[in-house]
Amino acid sequence: MDKPSRESELEQTVLGPIRHSTMPFWLVLGGLGLIVLWGLVSLGQQWWLGLGVTGLNRPVYWGVYLSNFVFFSGISMAGTLISAILRLTQAEWRRPITRIAETITFFALILCLMQILFDLGRPDRFLYLFIWGRYASPFLWDVTAISLYLISSGFYLYLPMLPDLARLRDRLTGVPAWQRRLYGILALGWHGSHEQHRRLEKAISVMAVLIVPIGVSVHSVVSWIFGMTMQPMWHSTILGPYFVVGAIFSGIAMLFILMTILRRAWRLERWFGDKQYNYLGMLLLALTLLWGYFTFAEHLTTAYATLIHEAEVVELRLTGEYAIWFWLMVACNFVLPILILSWRKGRTPTATFIVSAAIVIGMWVERYIIVAPSLTRPVLGFEPAVYTPSLIEIGLTLGSLALFALLVLIFFKLFPIISIWEVEEGEAIEAVKRKARELVTAEAAR
């Protein structure tokens, strides 16, 4: 493989943050570290004193932790959709953003699994699933689907990194020796021959096909954990597709947030450009409408039927105790995105960042009002209850979000944020197309 003696603009931009870090980077890292520390202290308190320090009670045995679990599993859909589906449809504009989408998937899944440990109270009981698990329980389906998705998305993140890791191993200077050794180990002896590239691309294509049903299965199984119970507004067949759509929706929003922050911080404007914001913005708009449709369908059918327990929960959401959350969710997930994303001028980095931040908040609220209100109105034998998250739960929630951001940031401090070889390949394809167009035009003019 030919090695140009000087680095291209892409290499300089992408490798810059790996070589040296600015003061704001360390300040952000420190700030996130402090919030993670708060989360750790909260976790320590909870493990020491028991679940009694949370707002959980009978019959509200699931609260913020389960909302976080569904939220993070939803965010993890980003990589599957952006990377796999756009790769399969040969959308060329996807090339600069696939790495960041795949990274979000992997780390969001780790955070998703951690929420189960928080919710268990006694984390050692997690092992019971692997010792006395019965497949009649949807929890075990969930363990199967999420572990398969975690392993698969880790592999799907790692595979396209091989050529870039070899490039770092061979060319990156100005980094500590251990870092270069790490690249050497992870590159798996990549030498970039034609045959090796052919095999790599074949493996990536197969994984792109496989990861889509695996991702959909995770979000479906997560919804079935709710759907298999007899709780009001959970026992519904709409929950599976509703969760999948919500997952893609929040995944793209999280991708926009990270893209915009890192674009500004690491000067990536040329690669995270207008095309990416415009096309992804349109996709987000389409998902806004789809999400609105599912939300409307869910509430219309249950409100119209007026089954006693379900009517109570609908009332709680629309006009009762949770109404403020419900209408905040509608404003964040439906009204604001439609008002802004419907216009070309609304699909700019700043505007999409604002919309995406609103959607991420709105989608967390959606998870919360799916989990909490239904449990406060139990069907069997309990009196109506109240649930208010405690400071411990808030600490662990903010700590989880900070840990997610921290892990992503550390990952991109060590590895390229853009898949360099894929972008270069895209530029080569574009150059060939341009040349072909020139030839055809010249031929026609003759």
Next chain:
Amino acid sequence: MGALLSWITDTPGAGSFIALLIPGAAFIAYVLTLRWIQTVPPEDQKQE
């Protein structure tokens, strides 16, 4: 068939086996794929 299905769904531990088997099998397949990519000889070695 029905008895087998009941055994799979209701036996404590049988479910755990499935929950470990599926991701475990995928993990092995991914490692083998990496080996398949890794073991391609470099072009200069193939010419020799």
